[in-house]
Amino acid sequence: MGTIVDSITRAGFSPTSVFLNVHYLLACSKKSSVDPKLHLAFPWILWHIWKNRNLFCFEQRSNNAEAILSKALEEASVWLQLNAYVPVDPPAMELEVVDSHSWKKPPSTDVKCNVGSAWSASNSTSGAASILRDSGGEAVLHSRRSFVGVRSQLEADLIAHVWTSEALSDLKINRVILETSSSQLPQSLRGTLEFTHLMEEA
Structure with missing residues (x-):
């Protein structure tokens, strides 16, 4: 047969x-x-x-x-x-580096989440905080927490953004502009995105 x-x-x-x-x-x-x-x-x-x-x-x-x-x-x-067997395909991620010293409202279709972190080299700990605002500038939610075993400021920035992104995903908030004051994170993410793009083309 x-x-x-x-x-x-x-x-x-x-x-x-x-x-x-x-x-x-x-x-x-x-x-x-x-x-x-x-x-x-x-x-x-x-x-x-x-x-x-x-x-x-x-x-x-x-x-x-x-x-x-x-x-x-x-x-x-x-x-x-x-039933959470298959995740919804995530929206495309775009990285834009803007040198701005004032907060700007997001478009009416989006919300903006500001993420900040602080790192202590002496005890290898970091703190992270985020605040989510709508297009009217009103705070929707905010959160903060601490982490241990953090080895650098860049790692603290990355941990803060991963933690924030996971929280937003759990809340089913998709159209989000993530804004950071970190000077190292954009360059790190840009390198990662460029590498990922090259791997997809290969």
């Missing part, structure tokens, strides 16, 4: 056997090369194939394969995101 399945599926799905098609689909779902999101969506793909089969048998109507797959992936994506 394995030889028959292999000989058929090399050229695509079988035009005559539902069993071979389902067998091939399940075999594909176990391949490590399959995108994780598509792998998790297989139950919905099978469900919509079954629904389309019933639609054809009882109502003599049928959807095309592209429509079935699109609907299955859409429903799978919604369910998996609501």
